[in-house]
Amino acid sequence: MAVKKTYVVLSSKGGVGKSTLSSLLAFYAAERGARAGLVDLDFTNPSTHIVLGVDPREVRYVEEKGIFPALVGKLRYVTPAAFTRDSPLPLRGENVSRALFELISILRLDGLDYLFIDTPPGMSDEHMDIVYRLGEVVKPVVVTTPSPLSVSSVRKMISLLRESGLREIFLVENMGGGGLADVFKEPGITYLGYVPFYPGFDNCIGSLENVRRCPLRSFFESIVDKLVSEG
């Protein structure tokens, strides 16, 4: 993969907004002129297509010595839902790993400035494959809400990432107010910013127009700016 920077969006806690964050960071980066891509590696429950308002049955990849991502606006986009036509895909762990390496080995991501990878919650097959086997080329972006449950959970994940040799960890506070900047003020962790809780957030997703007009857009763009300048 000849990509300048690859960010893997992670959280050990479910429901903190990983898919929303990875989708919107990638989409806004592309809208602002970067060659940005988004690959959804949540094989059993992909949801980035719902954020972007993409019908996976309509996604067509261009084939030439592998497959090129589909274009969604200016974003290069790959979702496993396109291969399953959005049907349920129950996979045991070994099959998750096989699917992951099969997909990333046939993707043509040449020339991308930024690649964002969405992952399922937890610290399981996808994460272990990415961290232990692709750790040298990916930069982890950990997502948490201010909830003590989430903070406690991601602390364990951060500890595991460090043990694995990943020294540069980025952190995003979702549905918060900036209070975690001090909580995670530690060497090796770069706090990228926060996205506030917004009761009307469902209107920010579901179509490209919704995404473009999202009132929280500046928060996401600020995170993109900090990420690409520091990471």
Place this chain on the structure above:
Amino acid sequence: MVHEWSLAEALLRYVASVYGPRIKTLKLRVGVLQSIDKEVLLFSIRELAGLYNVSLGDVVLEDEEAVFKCNRCGYEWSFNPGDLGEEVRESIHFLPEAVFAYTRCPRCGSRDFKVVKGRGLEVAEVVPG
């Protein structure tokens, strides 16, 4: 379907790194699950051998049937991708695990099964020289 080029590229890199640049015979088992086009694969292998300066003699491609086994009831069955539509076949071609979205155990209906054989490309024999 031009996934074959990527397969050939990975295969040649592996074979050349393990066995060196002179190969007398290369025998491959091609799992039928992914509906790999053997003619395109063979063409890609020959083309890439030239590009990578690998001297390649005979290349033998053999089909390996796809066999699944149910994790719930233990039933084992042979799977024929030809029974599926072109779009589904193509999805499985690129992402073999997509088969779990389209197939169930014919006996108990479970989607919890394993692919016993017939997935991917296997190097069956290499004769250097």
